Amino acid sequence: MTNRPPDHWRAWMVETAREVEAGTLDPGCAVADLYPESLLRATDAALQAFEDEVCTLREPSxxxxxxxxxxxxxxxxxxxxxxxHGGAGFCTEEREQLCEYIDRTLSEHGVDVAALAARRGIDRAEITDRWRDW
Structure with a gap:
């Protein structure tokens, strides 16, 4: 199963804290509140619900x-x-990771995302665009 983006964000925060502690990163350059736990938990919950739903799709339309x-x-x-979430949200890098995660999760469960998108006349990178505000 593909790692969820919040897993990457948590790892980044741990690494950033290590670098600050080791003195290799100026504390002023570390953004400690970039990923508050409330944002991580909420995102994990949404992605878990998505995974659960994708698992139920059998030869889906x-x-x-x-x-x-x-x-x-x-x-x-x-x-x-x-x-x-204290003003935190999804910026460009997070958006890209979330879109890639959705694509990979579908692919891992047998959905041909490229073909799905082509039948709609869009690129596979655009499968979220119709609804996405982030």
Whole structure:
């Protein structure tokens, strides 16, 4: 199973703290509150729900796959825009990681994402665009 983006974000925070402690990173350059735990937990929960739903898809129609993508994207929109994380949210790098995660998770469960997107006349990188605010 693909690692979730919050796993990468947590690892980055641990590494940043190590670098500050070792003196190899100026504390002023470390952004300790970039990923508050509330953001990480909420994102993990949304991605877990997505994974659970994808696991139930057996020979899904395009409509069923896109509905699953829509639900996770709307959940992530709510997390990013809910103001509950001290101003933290999804920036460019996080957005890219989330989109890649959605693509990889679908692919790991047998969805041909490139073909799915092509049938809609879009690029595979655009499968979240219709609903995505982040």
């Amino acid at each position: 395009d409509k069923a796959v896109f509905e699953t993508v829509e639900r996770v994207v709307l959940s992530l929109n709510a997390i990013d825009g809910d103001g509950q």
